[in-house]
Amino acid sequence: MTFSVQQTIPTFRIFSLDKAKEFYVDFLGFQLDWEHRFEDVAPVYLQVSRAGLVLHLTEHHGDCCPGSTAFVRVSGLRDYHAEISTKDYGYLRPGVQATFHDSIQMEVTDPFGNRIRFDEMT
Structure with missing residues (x-):
């Protein structure tokens, strides 16, 4: 069988489930797919997704x-930017910038210092 990659799932370190949900679900519009703890006081591991992008936190x-x-290579970046710009999230107001490599890009930084660079070829 020929080797092929089916999907890449970035994993980001978080320190607060509430802050992560506020950022990824409420602000960026991801859905919470599932969350797991080995016991009630154990650290959480969860999956969020949106439009084909899956992240583990x-x-x-x-x-x-x-x-x-x-x-993350995307299409419809300006529409996505317009959508999140209407959100009442006081910690980040990302812009869309032209890049040197013929694309536009929006970078968001989560409360834990992780970044997603959404990039659309022009």
Whole structure:
């Protein structure tokens, strides 16, 4: 069988489930697919998704380091920017910038220092 990649799922370190939901679900419009804890006081591991982008968010210290970046090629970036610009989220107001590589880009930084660069070719 020929090797092929089916999907890439970035994993971001988080420190607060409430702050993560406020950012990813309420502000960016992702849906919460599932969340898991081994017990009530254990760190949470969850999945959020939107428009084909799937992210794993984890409080587990050994899973990954905070401050990671995911580069995501998209279409409809200006519409998405307009949508999130209407949200009442006081910690971030991203803009759309032209890049040197013939695209437009919007970068968002979550409360834990992780970044998503949404990039659309022009």
